[in-house]
Amino acid sequence: MPSLAKVEVFAPAKINLTLHVTGQRADGYHLLDSLVAFAGVGDRVIVEPGEGFSILGSFSNDLSVTDDNLVLRARNLFGDRERVKIELHKSLPIASGIGGGSADAAATLRAISDLTGIALPSNKAILSLGADVPVCLAGRSCRMRGIGEWLDPVARLPEAWFVLVNPGLSVPTPAVFRALEDRNGVPMPDELPRWTSVNELAEWLAGQRNDLQRPAIKIQPAIETVLQALQETDGCLISRMSGSGATCFGLFADAAQANRAAADIAKGRPDWWIAPAPILSGAS
Numbered sequence: 001m002p003s004l005a006k007v008e009v010f011a012p013a014k015i016n017l018t019l020h021v022t023g024q025r026a027d028g029y030h031l032l033d034s035l036v037a038f039a040g041v042g043d044r045v046i047v048e049p050g051e052g053f054s055i056l057g058s059f060s061n062d063l064s065v066t067d068d069n070l071v072l073r074a075r076n077l078f079g080d081r082e083r084v085k086i087e088l089h090k091s092l093p094i095a096s097g098i099g100g101g102s103a104d105a106a107a108t109l110r111a112i113s114d115l116t117g118i119a120l121p122s123n124k125a126i127l128s129l130g131a132d133v134p135v136c137l138a139g140r141s142c143r144m145r146g147i148g149e150w151l152d153p154v155a156r157l158p159e160a161w162f163v164l165v166n167p168g169l170s171v172p173t174p175a176v177f178r179a180l181e182d183r184n185g186v187p188m189p190d191e192l193p194r195w196t197s198v199n200e201l202a203e204w205l206a207g208q209r210n211d212l213q214r215p216a217i218k219i220q221p222a223i224e225t226v227l228q229a230l231q232e233t234d235g236c237l238i239s240r241m242s243g244s245g246a247t248c249f250g251l252f253a254d255a256a257q258a259n260r261a262a263a264d265i266a267k268g269r270p271d272w273w274i275a276p277a278p279i280l281s282g283a284s
């Protein structure tokens, strides 16, 4: 075991700014074309030599410490040569379209590799944890294609803030894909623009889509209420669902506007999870 005593890795929320479903593979998985960004709110994974797995934080009660937990599945990819103790601090709602489980799995892979010096598992093994795990491991804004395995980093995104809102409901991803009517949507343009301002980004996003939004609303109409609540706040440039839902994002020019919008929504909806957070810089 190398000399590191403890490694902590941030697992930021993954936001699908767009999500076009462009086809379906013979095994049922859908082909996507998605612009993915990350937000400055997320879980934390802490690993150190030892044994055990514990979950702490706001959403810890929603998760079970069973073998199918993505953190444990990620750990198991390293085999049992090294013993590691893992602590997961949950701040993101579970199964909510912002990659919580995938972000945790990616952070676990990174943390164990840094702690032990063991190389990351193969791309195929990483993808087997979940279609969003590779992009979460990349940890920077990317255009994501295939089922999630083809990643092209995108130029730095303009400075902007999200308000993330989840109505306290989880929507099962397979059910949303099943409810999709058109599986052959038009992809994004071959060349993505280089957005120089948040207004430019928002205008461009308005011409793109999340194809899973409509089927998700069919299953969970509260998503429409969330989108409307975001759209009605001052300064919201665009609102859209992320992933297969139910979390939606509003895009804002700065922290002040995002914080104000978040507070306004929270007044009427104390039961919703509402998180203002900056877009994390695209280029590393």
Ligand code: C5P
Pocket (backbone or CB within 6 Å): 028, 029, 030, 031, 032, 129, 130, 131, 132, 146, 147, 148, 173, 174, 177
């Ligand atoms: O890979 P992940 O565990 O995130 O996917 C959950 C489920 O969502 C899959 O079992 C599949 O039914 C559906 N899915 C899909 N196409 C994708 C990603 C997920 O059909 N690209």
